[in-house]
Amino acid sequence: MSPAFESVLEQLKFNDDGLIPAIVQDHENGQVLMMAWMNRDAVIATVETKRCTFWSRSRQKFWIKGETSGHFQFVKRVAVDCDMDTLLVWVEQVGAACHENYRSCFFRDLDESGLTVNAERVVEG
Amino acid sequence: MSPAFESVLEQLKFNDDGLIPAIVQDHENGQVLMMAWMNRDAVIATVETKRCTFWSRSRQKFWIKGETSGHFQFVKRVAVDCDMDTLLVWVEQVGAACHENYRSCFFRDLDESGLTVNAERVVEG
Numbered sequence: 580m581s582p583a584f585e586s587v588l589e590q591l592k593f594n595d596d597g598l599i600p601a602i603v604q605d606h607e608n609g610q611v612l613m614m615a616w617m618n619r620d621a622v623i624a625t626v627e628t629k630r631c632t633f634w635s636r637s638r639q640k641f642w643i644k645g646e647t648s649g650h651f652q653f654v655k656r657v658a659v660d661c662d663m664d665t666l667l668v669w670v671e672q673v674g675a676a677c678h679e680n681y682r683s684c685f686f687r688d689l690d691e692s693g694l695t696v697n698a699e700r701v702v703e704g
Numbered sequence: 705m706s707p708a709f710e711s712v713l714e715q716l717k718f719n720d721d722g723l724i725p726a727i728v729q730d731h732e733n734g735q736v737l738m739m740a741w742m743n744r745d746a747v748i749a750t751v752e753t754k755r756c757t758f759w760s761r762s763r764q765k766f767w768i769k770g771e772t773s774g775h776f777q778f779v780k781r782v783a784v785d786c787d788m789d790t791l792l793v794w795v796e797q798v799g800a801a802c803h804e805n806y807r808s809c810f811f812r813d814l815d816e817s818g819l820t821v822n823a824e825r826v827v828e829g
Contacts, residue, residue, distance in 0.1 A: 581817055587819055689709075691709050697783065
């Protein structure tokens with residue numbers, strides 16, 4: 580690991596659980612696909628392997644996105660915000676980002692009248 | 705408030721501090737501008753007033769984005785994710801979203817060689 584990358588890792592503000600939120604965005608059309616959490620090792624893996632890797636809070640384990648579903652996220656670019664407490668990752672998304680089989684996890688709009696589904700499920704094969 | 709909106713507020717998963725992360729995206733070009741945190745009142749204000757409103761964790765106060773800087777975020781659309789624990793807000797951004805005067809808070813790319821500034825500061829007036 581380069582000293583510069585190591586220095587950034589030192590500066591990143593992980594929360595009390597050792598996690599930092601990562602927004603994942605389609606690199607071609609800008610669609611925000613999901614937000615998930617990374618620990619230090621997941622940040623390193625994401626940058627070095629160029630596959631989105633997270634820490635699953637529900638399963639309490641290291642999680643290479645797509646490992647079981649095939650819905651990998653190939654990393655095109657990563658950015659860090661001004662406060663060093665949030666990451667933005669531009670990806671090439673294979674299939675659906677959402678476990679409910681929508682391309683984006685943000686498939687419901689919210690307004691004063693409640694929720695409205697704004698997308699259709701990805702049909703495969 | 706409509707019963708449907710109230711029901712969504714009940715379903716939203718606020719963290720132990722009573723906050724939910726909100727990703728803010730430019731509604732025209734898809735640029736992700738920032739991520740900030742909302743408490744229940746801030747979600748209500750954002751949806752009802754159509755101006756992004758947050759809870760400032762550093763200042764521990766209700767925060768109408770742009771109130772002091774003039775850099776308002778006019779809300780075009782709001783979405784909620786599959787897990788009901790993250791919001792996505794599409795906005796018309798006035799000026800710069802970032803307090804460092806970049807349009808987006810994500811003005812530095814991160815790779816194995818460290819950080820690289822990817823944008824120029826917004827020049828005003």
